[in-house]
Ligand SMILES: [Ca+2]
């Protein structure tokens with residue numbers, strides 16, 4: 001009788017142990033799943049954060065590019081207004097790259113057009129992003145010649161610039177009746193080198 005009670009107690013004890021072991025095993029398995037889920041959640045979170053940061057950086061770069069474009073367009077508008085406000089016969093001398101032909105007593109602006117906040121290209125010698133140009137032939141150590149016979153697509157030449165009919169190879173700096181002008185802006189931002197160009201042909205009346 002006593003032995004039966006002991007056997008029964010042993011059976012009960014071993015059943016309790018098996019139950020504990022099963023619970024431990026189940027708990028262990030649940031812990032494993034939880035870690036896996038946590039790791040997946042972390043991966044999703046990190047990927048999501050990276051995507052979000054990338055969109056923020058892209059939006060900031062886009063906003064900056066738009067601001068730069070607006071600054072360039074505004075500077076082009078102001079420069080064109082200055083050119084058009086200058087007596088037509090003096091435009092070439094006042095806005096070309098040489099100071100040697102500047103009208104006496106005038107503060108000729110020259111060909112440089114700075115734009116605040118824009119970074120010039122590494123290859124830009126003077127570090128100024130904007131430039132005014134005409135169809136010229138450079139003369140070493142002298143004033144550039146205004147020419148009508150040079151094949152410059154951006155200026156629409158060859159073209160008769162002094163209105164005498166033929167297109168010749170003479171310097172028309174002092175007798176032009178048409179004056180092609182091109183404003184160029186070259187700068188660099190996060191997207192790389194940027195270029196904007198504005199063209200016009202002024203006519204004297
Ligand atoms: Ca000049």
Ligand SMILES: [Ca+2]
Pocket residue numbers: 148159160161162163164165166167168
């Ligand atoms: Ca001509």
